[in-house]
Amino acid sequence: MELISILASQWQTLLQPFRVAPKISEQVFLDLVAAYSSPGRYYHTLAHVQLGRQQVLNRFLQRKKIFFTPKMQKTLESRARKNLQIEITSLEL
Numbered sequence: 001m002e003l004i005s006i007l008a009s010q011w012q013t014l015l016q017p018f019r020v021a022p023k024i025s026e027q028v029f030l031d032l033v034a035a036y037s038s039p040g041r042y043y044h045t046l047a048h049v050q051l052g053r054q055q056v057l058n059r060f061l062q063r064k065k066i067f068f069t070p071k072m073q074k075t076l077e078s079r080a081r082k083n084l085q086i087e088i089t090s091l092e093l
Contacts, residue, residue, distance in 0.1 A: 003046055003050060004033060004046065007033075007050070011029045033046065054091045057087055061081065066080050
C-alpha cells in the first residue's frame with residue numbers, strides 16, 4: 001500500500017472517536033498532504049513524518065516501562081505494548 005493510502009487510513013481511524021464529518025476530515029487530510037508534498041519541502045515531507053512516528057513509537061517500546069504508575073503498568077502496560085507494535089508494523093508497510 002502506498003504511503004498516502006496508509007496515512008489516509010490512519011487519519012480516518014484517528015478522527016473516528018471525535019465524529020468529524022468525513023468530508024471535512026478528508027479535505028483537511030488532502031490539505032496536509034498538499035502542504036507536506038509541496039515542491040519546496042525537502043526535509044519535513046510525508047515520508048519524514050512517517051519515519052519520525054516510527055522512531056517515537058520504537059522508543060516507547062524500548063523503555064522498561066511505558067507508564068510511570070504501578071496501577072497503569074498493571075492494567076495497561078501489556079495492551080499498550082501490543083498496540084505500539086501493531087502501529088509500528090502498519091507504518092512499515
